[in-house]
Amino acid sequence: MCETCGCNGSESGYILLKPAGADGQFSHTHHHEHNHKHTGNDDHHLSHGHSHDPNHMHDHGLDHQQEAGHMHDHGQDHQYDHMHDHGHDHQHDHIHDIPDTTVEQSRRIVVETDILHRNDLLAERNRGYFEGLGIVALNLVSSPGSGKTTILEKTIRDLSGQLIYVIEGDQQTTLDAQRIFSTGTPVIQVNTGNGCHLDAEMTNKAVKELNPQANSLLLIENVGNLVCPALFDLGEKYRVVIVSVTEGDDKPLKYPNMFQSSQICVINKTDLLPYVDFSMERFKNYALRVNPALFFIGLSATTGEGFENWIRWIQEQVGGNSER
Protein backbone atom coordinates (compact mmCIF):
# COMPACT_ATOMS: atom_id res chain seq x y z
CA MET A 1 0.00 0.00 0.00
CA CYS A 2 1.16 3.49 -0.79
CA GLU A 3 2.26 5.20 2.41
CA THR A 4 1.43 8.66 1.17
CA CYS A 5 -2.16 8.31 0.10
CA GLY A 6 -3.11 4.83 1.21
CA CYS A 7 -4.03 3.80 -2.30
CA ASN A 8 -3.23 0.31 -3.26
CA GLY A 9 0.13 0.31 -4.98
CA SER A 10 1.45 -2.82 -6.54
CA GLU A 11 4.80 -4.45 -6.92
CA SER A 12 5.35 -2.43 -10.06
CA GLY A 13 3.76 0.68 -8.54
CA TYR A 14 5.68 3.88 -8.32
CA ILE A 15 4.84 7.37 -7.18
CA LEU A 16 5.80 10.75 -8.56
CA LEU A 17 6.14 13.52 -6.03
CA LYS A 18 6.74 17.15 -6.68
CA PRO A 19 7.28 20.03 -4.33
CA ALA A 20 4.25 22.27 -3.78
CA GLY A 21 4.77 25.72 -2.35
CA ALA A 22 7.84 27.25 -0.83
CA ASP A 23 7.85 25.04 2.26
CA GLY A 24 9.28 22.15 0.31
CA GLN A 25 6.41 19.85 1.19
CA PHE A 26 6.00 17.22 -1.46
CA SER A 27 2.65 16.77 -3.03
CA HIS A 28 1.70 13.55 -4.54
CA THR A 29 0.68 12.94 -8.11
CA HIS A 30 -0.93 9.70 -9.05
CA HIS A 31 0.89 7.70 -11.63
CA HIS A 32 0.46 4.31 -10.13
CA GLU A 33 0.59 1.28 -12.25
CA HIS A 34 -2.01 -0.92 -10.71
CA ASN A 35 -1.93 -4.64 -11.02
CA HIS A 36 -5.42 -5.83 -11.75
CA LYS A 37 -6.65 -9.04 -10.36
CA HIS A 38 -8.86 -10.58 -12.98
CA THR A 39 -11.49 -12.63 -11.33
CA GLY A 40 -13.10 -13.42 -14.64
CA ASN A 41 -11.34 -14.09 -17.86
CA ASP A 42 -12.26 -10.77 -19.35
CA ASP A 43 -10.16 -9.33 -22.10
CA HIS A 44 -8.04 -12.42 -22.39
CA HIS A 45 -8.22 -14.99 -25.04
CA LEU A 46 -6.25 -17.15 -22.71
CA SER A 47 -7.43 -19.55 -20.09
CA HIS A 48 -10.83 -19.96 -21.71
CA GLY A 49 -11.28 -23.68 -21.88
CA HIS A 50 -14.43 -23.38 -23.98
CA SER A 51 -16.09 -21.17 -26.50
CA HIS A 52 -19.74 -20.35 -26.96
CA ASP A 53 -21.55 -21.38 -30.04
CA PRO A 54 -23.74 -18.41 -30.98
CA ASN A 55 -26.69 -20.73 -31.49
CA HIS A 56 -26.34 -22.59 -28.23
CA MET A 57 -29.35 -23.98 -26.40
CA HIS A 58 -30.52 -22.91 -22.98
CA ASP A 59 -32.50 -25.25 -20.82
CA HIS A 60 -34.60 -22.88 -18.78
CA GLY A 61 -36.47 -25.38 -16.65
CA LEU A 62 -39.62 -23.39 -17.34
CA ASP A 63 -41.68 -23.34 -20.39
CA HIS A 64 -42.45 -19.82 -21.42
CA GLN A 65 -42.77 -17.88 -24.59
CA GLN A 66 -41.75 -14.50 -23.26
CA GLU A 67 -38.69 -12.70 -24.45
CA ALA A 68 -36.65 -10.58 -22.09
CA GLY A 69 -38.38 -7.35 -23.06
CA HIS A 70 -41.83 -8.89 -23.28
CA MET A 71 -45.18 -7.15 -23.16
CA HIS A 72 -48.24 -8.10 -21.14
CA ASP A 73 -51.70 -7.45 -22.37
CA HIS A 74 -53.71 -6.35 -19.39
CA GLY A 75 -57.10 -5.60 -20.77
CA GLN A 76 -56.96 -2.48 -18.66
CA ASP A 77 -55.89 1.05 -19.41
CA HIS A 78 -53.26 2.37 -17.10
CA GLN A 79 -52.58 6.04 -16.64
CA TYR A 80 -49.05 5.50 -15.61
CA ASP A 81 -46.00 3.44 -16.42
CA HIS A 82 -45.36 0.69 -13.95
CA MET A 83 -43.23 -2.39 -13.36
CA HIS A 84 -44.49 -5.91 -13.05
CA ASP A 85 -43.00 -8.55 -10.85
CA HIS A 86 -43.03 -11.88 -12.55
CA GLY A 87 -43.35 -14.10 -9.57
CA HIS A 88 -41.13 -16.70 -11.13
CA ASP A 89 -37.43 -17.19 -11.37
CA HIS A 90 -35.77 -17.80 -14.67
CA GLN A 91 -33.51 -20.75 -14.23
CA HIS A 92 -30.74 -20.54 -16.78
CA ASP A 93 -29.11 -23.90 -16.94
CA HIS A 94 -26.90 -23.43 -19.95
CA ILE A 95 -25.92 -26.41 -21.97
CA HIS A 96 -22.77 -25.41 -23.79
CA ASP A 97 -21.30 -27.23 -26.64
CA ILE A 98 -17.74 -27.29 -25.33
CA PRO A 99 -15.08 -28.06 -27.89
CA ASP A 100 -12.47 -30.36 -26.46
CA THR A 101 -9.19 -28.45 -26.54
CA THR A 102 -7.20 -31.26 -25.04
CA VAL A 103 -7.10 -33.05 -28.37
CA GLU A 104 -5.44 -29.97 -29.91
CA GLN A 105 -1.76 -30.59 -30.43
CA SER A 106 0.85 -28.50 -28.70
CA ARG A 107 2.24 -25.84 -31.01
CA ARG A 108 5.44 -23.80 -30.86
CA ILE A 109 4.96 -20.18 -31.91
CA VAL A 110 8.14 -18.29 -32.66
CA VAL A 111 8.21 -14.89 -30.93
CA GLU A 112 11.84 -13.66 -31.07
CA THR A 113 11.18 -10.41 -29.23
CA ASP A 114 13.65 -8.63 -26.98
CA ILE A 115 12.40 -8.72 -23.41
CA LEU A 116 13.20 -5.05 -22.86
CA HIS A 117 11.77 -4.08 -26.24
CA ARG A 118 9.00 -1.91 -24.78
CA ASN A 119 11.37 -0.11 -22.43
CA ASP A 120 13.88 0.44 -25.23
CA LEU A 121 11.19 1.84 -27.55
CA LEU A 122 9.98 4.28 -24.92
CA ALA A 123 13.59 5.22 -24.08
CA GLU A 124 14.12 6.11 -27.73
CA ARG A 125 11.00 8.29 -27.63
CA ASN A 126 12.40 10.06 -24.58
CA ARG A 127 15.73 10.46 -26.35
CA GLY A 128 14.04 11.96 -29.40
CA TYR A 129 12.13 14.41 -27.20
CA PHE A 130 15.35 15.48 -25.46
CA GLU A 131 17.18 15.88 -28.76
CA GLY A 132 14.36 17.89 -30.27
CA LEU A 133 14.46 20.35 -27.38
CA GLY A 134 18.24 20.34 -27.06
CA ILE A 135 18.00 18.90 -23.55
CA VAL A 136 21.09 17.07 -22.30
CA ALA A 137 19.93 14.19 -20.11
CA LEU A 138 22.41 12.42 -17.85
CA ASN A 139 21.57 9.18 -16.06
CA LEU A 140 23.59 9.10 -12.84
CA VAL A 141 24.06 5.57 -11.49
CA SER A 142 26.02 4.41 -8.47
CA SER A 143 25.95 2.28 -5.37
CA PRO A 144 24.32 3.81 -2.27
CA GLY A 145 26.53 6.25 -0.43
CA SER A 146 28.85 7.17 -3.29
CA GLY A 147 27.95 10.82 -2.90
CA LYS A 148 25.61 11.27 -5.86
CA THR A 149 23.35 13.80 -4.20
CA THR A 150 26.27 15.84 -2.85
CA ILE A 151 27.75 15.92 -6.37
CA LEU A 152 24.36 17.00 -7.68
CA GLU A 153 24.04 19.84 -5.16
CA LYS A 154 27.50 21.15 -5.94
CA THR A 155 26.96 20.78 -9.68
CA ILE A 156 23.80 22.89 -9.43
CA ARG A 157 25.66 25.57 -7.43
CA ASP A 158 28.63 25.64 -9.82
CA LEU A 159 26.42 25.83 -12.92
CA SER A 160 24.40 28.76 -11.59
CA GLY A 161 23.64 30.26 -15.03
CA GLN A 162 22.45 26.96 -16.47
CA LEU A 163 18.81 25.85 -16.48
CA ILE A 164 18.75 22.51 -14.66
CA TYR A 165 16.01 19.97 -13.89
CA VAL A 166 16.39 16.97 -11.63
CA ILE A 167 14.61 13.61 -11.41
CA GLU A 168 15.31 11.84 -8.12
CA GLY A 169 14.87 8.08 -8.00
CA ASP A 170 14.63 6.36 -4.64
CA GLN A 171 12.75 3.40 -3.27
CA GLN A 172 11.39 5.49 -0.40
CA THR A 173 11.61 8.98 1.10
CA THR A 174 11.91 12.43 -0.45
CA LEU A 175 15.09 13.27 1.48
CA ASP A 176 17.29 13.65 -1.60
CA ALA A 177 14.64 15.59 -3.52
CA GLN A 178 14.28 17.98 -0.57
CA ARG A 179 18.02 18.63 -0.70
CA ILE A 180 17.76 19.45 -4.40
CA PHE A 181 14.57 21.49 -3.91
CA SER A 182 16.33 23.71 -1.38
CA THR A 183 18.77 24.76 -4.13
CA GLY A 184 15.80 26.21 -6.05
CA THR A 185 15.99 23.64 -8.84
CA PRO A 186 12.79 22.07 -10.25
CA VAL A 187 12.76 18.48 -9.06
CA ILE A 188 10.49 15.44 -9.31
CA GLN A 189 10.86 12.54 -6.95
CA VAL A 190 10.09 9.06 -8.28
CA ASN A 191 9.59 6.59 -5.48
CA THR A 192 9.95 3.18 -7.05
CA GLY A 193 8.46 1.26 -4.09
CA ASN A 194 9.76 -2.25 -4.39
CA GLY A 195 11.44 -1.40 -7.68
CA CYS A 196 15.21 -1.21 -7.72
CA HIS A 197 15.69 1.01 -10.75
CA LEU A 198 14.13 3.76 -12.82
CA ASP A 199 12.79 2.76 -16.23
CA ALA A 200 11.86 4.61 -19.41
CA GLU A 201 8.19 4.88 -18.47
CA MET A 202 8.86 6.44 -15.05
CA THR A 203 11.25 8.86 -16.74
CA ASN A 204 8.67 9.69 -19.39
CA LYS A 205 6.00 10.50 -16.78
CA ALA A 206 8.43 12.44 -14.60
CA VAL A 207 9.58 14.53 -17.58
CA LYS A 208 5.96 15.35 -18.42
CA GLU A 209 5.48 16.63 -14.86
CA LEU A 210 8.74 18.61 -14.96
CA ASN A 211 8.03 20.06 -18.41
CA PRO A 212 11.69 21.11 -18.95
CA GLN A 213 12.55 24.06 -21.17
CA ALA A 214 14.69 23.82 -24.29
CA ASN A 215 18.49 23.71 -24.01
CA SER A 216 18.37 22.70 -20.37
CA LEU A 217 20.29 20.09 -18.42
CA LEU A 218 18.31 17.14 -17.03
CA LEU A 219 20.06 15.26 -14.26
CA ILE A 220 18.46 11.91 -13.44
CA GLU A 221 19.62 10.42 -10.17
CA ASN A 222 18.88 6.74 -10.46
CA VAL A 223 18.23 4.41 -7.52
CA GLY A 224 21.47 3.65 -5.65
CA ASN A 225 22.25 0.21 -7.04
CA LEU A 226 25.07 -0.96 -9.32
CA VAL A 227 23.15 -3.92 -10.75
CA CYS A 228 19.59 -3.29 -11.86
CA PRO A 229 19.70 0.19 -13.43
CA ALA A 230 22.29 -1.10 -15.92
CA LEU A 231 19.59 -2.87 -17.92
CA PHE A 232 17.15 -0.01 -18.29
CA ASP A 233 17.75 2.67 -20.87
CA LEU A 234 15.96 5.87 -19.84
CA GLY A 235 16.70 7.76 -23.05
CA GLU A 236 19.67 9.59 -21.58
CA LYS A 237 22.46 11.04 -23.69
CA TYR A 238 25.14 9.73 -21.35
CA ARG A 239 25.19 7.29 -18.49
CA VAL A 240 27.50 8.40 -15.71
CA VAL A 241 28.60 5.79 -13.18
CA ILE A 242 29.72 7.35 -9.90
CA VAL A 243 31.97 5.43 -7.51
CA SER A 244 33.81 6.57 -4.42
CA VAL A 245 37.29 5.52 -3.37
CA THR A 246 35.89 4.11 -0.12
CA GLU A 247 34.13 1.36 -2.08
CA GLY A 248 37.21 -0.56 -3.20
CA ASP A 249 38.92 -0.65 -6.58
CA ASP A 250 37.43 -3.97 -7.72
CA LYS A 251 33.93 -2.57 -8.35
CA PRO A 252 34.24 -2.71 -12.17
CA LEU A 253 34.92 -6.44 -12.11
CA LYS A 254 32.10 -7.09 -9.65
CA TYR A 255 29.55 -5.05 -11.58
CA PRO A 256 30.76 -5.25 -15.20
CA ASN A 257 27.35 -4.49 -16.76
CA MET A 258 27.15 -1.08 -15.14
CA PHE A 259 30.65 -0.10 -16.24
CA GLN A 260 30.07 -1.52 -19.69
CA SER A 261 26.87 0.44 -20.25
CA SER A 262 28.27 3.77 -18.98
CA GLN A 263 30.28 6.30 -20.96
CA ILE A 264 31.58 8.42 -18.07
CA CYS A 265 32.99 7.28 -14.73
CA VAL A 266 33.20 9.80 -11.90
CA ILE A 267 35.50 8.74 -9.06
CA ASN A 268 34.37 10.66 -5.96
CA LYS A 269 35.94 11.27 -2.53
CA THR A 270 39.50 11.48 -3.90
CA ASP A 271 40.36 13.51 -0.76
CA LEU A 272 40.12 10.22 1.16
CA LEU A 273 42.67 8.40 -1.04
CA PRO A 274 45.46 8.61 1.59
CA TYR A 275 43.27 6.79 4.13
CA VAL A 276 41.85 3.91 2.09
CA ASP A 277 43.22 0.93 0.23
CA PHE A 278 42.22 2.12 -3.23
CA SER A 279 44.60 2.14 -6.17
CA MET A 280 43.44 4.57 -8.86
CA GLU A 281 45.60 2.78 -11.41
CA ARG A 282 44.19 -0.65 -10.56
CA PHE A 283 40.62 0.70 -10.61
CA LYS A 284 41.02 2.28 -14.05
CA ASN A 285 42.72 -0.84 -15.34
CA TYR A 286 39.80 -3.02 -14.19
CA ALA A 287 37.23 -0.58 -15.55
CA LEU A 288 38.95 -0.40 -18.93
CA ARG A 289 38.95 -4.18 -19.13
CA VAL A 290 35.15 -4.22 -19.20
CA ASN A 291 34.80 -0.95 -21.13
CA PRO A 292 37.86 0.25 -23.08
CA ALA A 293 36.05 3.48 -24.05
CA LEU A 294 35.20 4.64 -20.50
CA PHE A 295 36.16 8.26 -19.68
CA PHE A 296 37.26 9.01 -16.08
CA ILE A 297 36.84 12.13 -13.97
CA GLY A 298 38.32 12.03 -10.46
CA LEU A 299 37.00 14.57 -7.95
CA SER A 300 36.02 15.34 -4.40
CA ALA A 301 32.60 16.89 -3.98
CA THR A 302 33.57 17.83 -0.41
CA THR A 303 36.83 19.70 -1.04
CA GLY A 304 36.07 20.65 -4.65
CA GLU A 305 39.31 19.06 -5.87
CA GLY A 306 38.98 18.11 -9.56
CA PHE A 307 35.35 19.26 -9.64
CA GLU A 308 36.13 21.79 -12.38
CA ASN A 309 36.80 18.90 -14.79
CA TRP A 310 33.31 17.54 -14.24
CA ILE A 311 31.75 21.01 -14.64
CA ARG A 312 33.77 21.62 -17.81
CA TRP A 313 32.68 18.28 -19.25
CA ILE A 314 28.98 19.13 -18.62
CA GLN A 315 29.42 22.60 -20.12
CA GLU A 316 30.89 21.03 -23.25
CA GLN A 317 27.84 18.79 -23.60
CA VAL A 318 25.29 21.56 -23.01
CA GLY A 319 27.22 24.09 -25.11
CA GLY A 320 27.60 21.64 -27.98
CA ASN A 321 23.88 21.05 -27.86
CA SER A 322 22.72 24.66 -28.01
CA GLU A 323 25.06 25.50 -30.87
CA ARG A 324 23.28 23.08 -33.13
Add this chain to the structure above:
Amino acid sequence: MHEFSVAQHIIEIALQSAKEHHVDHISSVEVEIGQAAGVVTEALEFAWESAVRDTALQNAALLIKEIPVSVVCRSCGMQYDPQEIFDLCPRCGDMNPDIIRGKELRVSAIIT
Protein backbone atom coordinates in the same frame (compact mmCIF):
# COMPACT_ATOMS: atom_id res chain seq x y z
CA MET B 1 15.47 -7.62 -8.08
CA HIS B 2 15.13 -6.26 -11.60
CA GLU B 3 14.37 -9.88 -12.50
CA PHE B 4 10.79 -9.19 -11.41
CA SER B 5 10.51 -6.43 -14.04
CA VAL B 6 12.10 -8.77 -16.56
CA ALA B 7 9.53 -11.46 -15.70
CA GLN B 8 6.70 -8.95 -16.14
CA HIS B 9 8.03 -7.97 -19.54
CA ILE B 10 8.21 -11.64 -20.58
CA ILE B 11 4.58 -12.18 -19.52
CA GLU B 12 3.46 -9.13 -21.45
CA ILE B 13 5.23 -10.28 -24.62
CA ALA B 14 3.89 -13.85 -24.30
CA LEU B 15 0.29 -12.67 -23.79
CA GLN B 16 0.54 -10.27 -26.72
CA SER B 17 1.89 -13.02 -28.94
CA ALA B 18 -0.86 -15.42 -27.85
CA LYS B 19 -3.46 -12.78 -28.68
CA GLU B 20 -1.99 -12.17 -32.12
CA HIS B 21 -2.00 -15.88 -32.91
CA HIS B 22 -5.46 -16.48 -31.38
CA VAL B 23 -4.03 -18.96 -28.94
CA ASP B 24 -6.09 -19.94 -25.90
CA HIS B 25 -3.50 -21.54 -23.74
CA ILE B 26 0.23 -21.27 -23.11
CA SER B 27 1.93 -24.21 -21.44
CA SER B 28 5.43 -22.76 -21.51
CA VAL B 29 7.49 -19.76 -22.55
CA GLU B 30 10.98 -20.13 -24.02
CA VAL B 31 13.49 -17.38 -23.28
CA GLU B 32 17.14 -16.87 -24.11
CA ILE B 33 19.26 -15.21 -21.43
CA GLY B 34 22.85 -14.30 -22.24
CA GLN B 35 25.30 -14.86 -19.44
CA ALA B 36 26.51 -11.27 -19.80
CA ALA B 37 23.00 -9.79 -19.95
CA GLY B 38 22.89 -8.89 -16.28
CA VAL B 39 20.07 -11.24 -15.32
CA VAL B 40 20.52 -13.99 -12.74
CA THR B 41 18.57 -16.97 -14.05
CA GLU B 42 17.84 -18.36 -10.57
CA ALA B 43 16.45 -14.98 -9.54
CA LEU B 44 14.37 -14.85 -12.73
CA GLU B 45 12.91 -18.30 -12.04
CA PHE B 46 12.05 -17.17 -8.53
CA ALA B 47 10.53 -13.91 -9.77
CA TRP B 48 8.53 -15.80 -12.42
CA GLU B 49 6.63 -17.71 -9.74
CA SER B 50 5.24 -14.55 -8.21
CA ALA B 51 4.95 -12.53 -11.42
CA VAL B 52 2.62 -15.05 -13.11
CA ARG B 53 0.27 -15.20 -10.14
CA ASP B 54 -3.24 -14.08 -11.12
CA THR B 55 -2.32 -13.88 -14.79
CA ALA B 56 -3.30 -16.18 -17.64
CA LEU B 57 0.22 -17.62 -17.43
CA GLN B 58 -0.27 -18.82 -13.87
CA ASN B 59 0.55 -22.42 -14.75
CA ALA B 60 2.97 -21.76 -17.59
CA ALA B 61 6.54 -22.95 -17.26
CA LEU B 62 9.51 -20.70 -17.99
CA LEU B 63 12.13 -22.49 -20.07
CA ILE B 64 15.45 -20.64 -19.86
CA LYS B 65 18.18 -21.22 -22.39
CA GLU B 66 21.43 -19.68 -21.19
CA ILE B 67 23.67 -18.28 -23.90
CA PRO B 68 27.41 -18.39 -23.12
CA VAL B 69 29.55 -15.33 -23.75
CA SER B 70 31.68 -15.01 -26.84
CA VAL B 71 33.88 -12.00 -27.65
CA VAL B 72 36.08 -10.75 -30.45
CA CYS B 73 39.29 -8.97 -29.48
CA ARG B 74 39.17 -5.52 -31.08
CA SER B 75 42.97 -5.41 -31.12
CA CYS B 76 43.84 -8.67 -32.89
CA GLY B 77 40.51 -10.09 -34.09
CA MET B 78 40.78 -13.27 -32.03
CA GLN B 79 37.40 -14.77 -31.13
CA TYR B 80 37.27 -16.47 -27.75
CA ASP B 81 34.84 -17.55 -25.06
CA PRO B 82 36.00 -15.93 -21.83
CA GLN B 83 35.41 -17.54 -18.45
CA GLU B 84 34.86 -14.06 -17.07
CA ILE B 85 33.80 -11.10 -19.15
CA PHE B 86 37.00 -9.22 -18.28
CA ASP B 87 39.46 -11.99 -19.21
CA LEU B 88 42.34 -10.72 -21.34
CA CYS B 89 42.70 -11.85 -24.93
CA PRO B 90 44.50 -15.24 -24.90
CA ARG B 91 46.40 -14.32 -28.08
CA CYS B 92 47.56 -10.71 -27.70
CA GLY B 93 46.87 -10.16 -23.98
CA ASP B 94 44.97 -6.98 -24.75
CA MET B 95 41.78 -5.91 -22.98
CA ASN B 96 39.56 -4.80 -25.80
CA PRO B 97 36.68 -7.25 -25.99
CA ASP B 98 33.67 -6.75 -28.23
CA ILE B 99 30.87 -8.96 -26.96
CA ILE B 100 29.30 -10.73 -29.94
CA ARG B 101 27.19 -13.21 -27.98
CA GLY B 102 25.92 -13.43 -24.43
CA LYS B 103 23.92 -10.18 -24.10
CA GLU B 104 20.64 -11.80 -25.24
CA LEU B 105 17.42 -11.11 -23.37
CA ARG B 106 14.80 -12.51 -25.66
CA VAL B 107 11.48 -14.35 -25.68
CA SER B 108 12.13 -16.93 -28.40
CA ALA B 109 8.81 -18.80 -28.45
CA ILE B 110 5.60 -19.71 -26.70
CA ILE B 111 4.39 -23.30 -26.54
CA THR B 112 0.66 -23.94 -26.53
